[in-house]
Amino acid sequence: MQEFSQQVLRTDASGMPLEWIGYQEAVKLYYSEQVAYTCGSLLYRVHGGYNARSGLRSVIEVNSILATYGTNRSIDHDYVPPLNNPALFKRDAHLCLYCGNPFHSHELSRDHVTPVSRGGRDAWNNVVTACKRCNNHKAGYTPEEAGMQLLAVPFVPTHAEYIFLQGRRVLADQMEFLKAHFPRTSPLRQRHVQ
Numbered sequence: 001m002q003e004f005s006q007q008v009l010r011t012d013a014s015g016m017p018l019e020w021i022g023y024q025e026a027v028k029l030y031y032s033e034q035v036a037y038t039c040g041s042l043l044y045r046v047h048g049g050y051n052a053r054s055g056l057r058s059v060i061e062v063n064s065i066l067a068t069y070g071t072n073r074s075i076d077h078d079y080v081p082p083l084n085n086p087a088l089f090k091r092d093a094h095l096c097l098y099c100g101n102p103f104h105s106h107e108l109s110r111d112h113v114t115p116v117s118r119g120g121r122d123a124w125n126n127v128v129t130a131c132k133r134c135n136n137h138k139a140g141y142t143p144e145e146a147g148m149q150l151l152a153v154p155f156v157p158t159h160a161e162y163i164f165l166q167g168r169r170v171l172a173d174q175m176e177f178l179k180a181h182f183p184r185t186s187p188l189r190q191r192h193v194q
Contacts (some may be wrong), residue, residue, distance in 0.1 A: 006169060008065070080123075090165045113126050164191075
């Protein structure tokens with residue numbers, strides 16, 4: 001039996017990454033003739049019913065990347081993705097940006113570089129991943145006041161970077177496609193796929 005857990009990367013007709021979808025949504029797009037083109041590797045071969053006249057069974061082949069008709073004009077250069085801990089922890093590679101050690105998600109927390117109590121915002125460019133120990137040690141201080149060094153500068157992910165951060169298991173061909181949409185200076189360019 002085929003496992004259908006791998007996500008499909010959906011783009012618009014111009015190739016701009018839009019979202020991750022499951023195989024059911026991909027099949028619906030193929031069936032409703034919304035797929036402009038596909039690329040990447042073949043993920044699934046989904047079998048449907050039998051044609052009463054010909055006796056042939058329908059088959060839809062789903063690739064790892066599919067482009068749908070139309071373009072998404074709502075994504076502009078001022079796009080700011082929603083901030084959430086899973087994406088933040090993945091942005092920072094599950095490392096505490098104070099001690100530099102890797103941790104599991106349940107051992108991590110969101111730290112405000114400039115504390116909210118001091119006027120800092122709950123925004124991508126003011127938050128980093130911190131282990132609970134370092135976050136408690138820093139408390140309501142800035143890193144300088146707490147005698148702690150920040151190991152990387154927080155940044156706001158672009159739309160394509162955010163799509164990558166939302167992916168569960170990103171395949172090599174999907175990662176290469178997404179990297180083509182990352183800024184040249186993106187720290188995420190160095191990431192390896194799972």
